[in-house]
Amino acid sequence: MIEYIIPPAMGFFGLFVRGFAGFGSALIMTPILLFIFDIKTTVVLVGLVETPASLLIALNARKEIDLGYLKILVPVSLIGVIAGGYALSRYDPVILKKTFGIFTIIFTLRIIILLHLKTRRKKQWPRPVGYLAGLIGGLMSGLFGTSGPPIAVYLENQIAEKDTLRATMLCFFLINDVLRLIYYGFSSLITLEILKYSIIMLPATFLGAYFGRAINLKVNNYVFRLTISIILLITGILLLSRK
Numbered sequence: 001m002i003e004y005i006i007p008p009a010m011g012f013f014g015l016f017v018r019g020f021a022g023f024g025s026a027l028i029m030t031p032i033l034l035f036i037f038d039i040k041t042t043v044v045l046v047g048l049v050e051t052p053a054s055l056l057i058a059l060n061a062r063k064e065i066d067l068g069y070l071k072i073l074v075p076v077s078l079i080g081v082i083a084g085g086y087a088l089s090r091y092d093p094v095i096l097k098k099t100f101g102i103f104t105i106i107f108t109l110r111i112i113i114l115l116h117l118k119t120r121r122k123k124q125w126p127r128p129v130g131y132l133a134g135l136i137g138g139l140m141s142g143l144f145g146t147s148g149p150p151i152a153v154y155l156e157n158q159i160a161e162k163d164t165l166r167a168t169m170l171c172f173f174l175i176n177d178v179l180r181l182i183y184y185g186f187s188s189l190i191t192l193e194i195l196k197y198s199i200i201m202l203p204a205t206f207l208g209a210y211f212g213r214a215i216n217l218k219v220n221n222y223v224f225r226l227t228i229s230i231i232l233l234i235t236g237i238l239l240l241s242r243k
Contacts, residue, residue: 003036004200007045011201012208014046015053019212020219022166023148023173025050031104031235037197039100040088043143044189048198051177053209058174060213064167069155072127073134074175077147080138081176085183087143103140104236107149111229115222125157141176142183148173166216 010029018025026046033042058065133154137147151172159165184190 003197006036007033007197007201008204011049012204015050015057015205015208016212017208018050018054018170018173019057019209019214020216021212022169023152025054027104027107027148027232030100031232031238034100035238040189041191041194041197043088044184044191045194045197045201047177047181047184048190048194049201049205051174051181052202053205054170054174054177056206057209057213058167058170061163061167061170064161064163065171066159066164066168069127069130069158069168070172070175072130073137073151073154073172076131076134077138077141077172077176078179080135080140080147081142081180081183082138084139084142085180085187085189089187089189098240101236101238101240103149104232105240108229108232108236110149110153112226112233115226115229125154127158130154130158138176138179141180147176 010032014025014029017023017028029046029050030042033045036042037045133150137149137151140150141147152169155165155169155172159168181190
């Protein structure tokens, strides 16, 4: 019964976060779903359910997208997606789960630290750093179902305007999701069971995306991100402790 309750709830919460912040849906959904499904099922399922709702969000933000950064990030991320998808279909899921736990903890700690820093905006990195961010993001997307951390870190450093930053992230993650779903399809990773659960989750993801977009400018961003960070940190620790 739990597999029919928790996944839709995570779908709502995950897409609420993406609708609000522009990224983070997989970081929310994947750790929790790993307590119910194996790593392969979880990663493919997250990709299937977040893509339709993400398309809706990205269309609403399309006028603010900075295409220049997408030209840097998208091509190299494709290489990473292929490499990550290959590893997903061949390596030990227990090792992958613990690795994801480590990544979750590392990036969550970084978010918490940055939330408490009161320094001025740092100097922009050279634009070509985006090639490395895109490659790592694509690898994480294919392997763990989330390319968010490296892409968000890079674009946050590059783009000062909030709406442009959010819209550019939304568009990149949508393209990335579509690319990895194509790869998963050709690799026979999409099964009937995964399709069944994706249908169960889809209504909740659309609701989450709608409400996240509607209130993205109406809540205390600091408290919201800190709460999400604490949840992710606890989840990452639990993933490391599970056999």
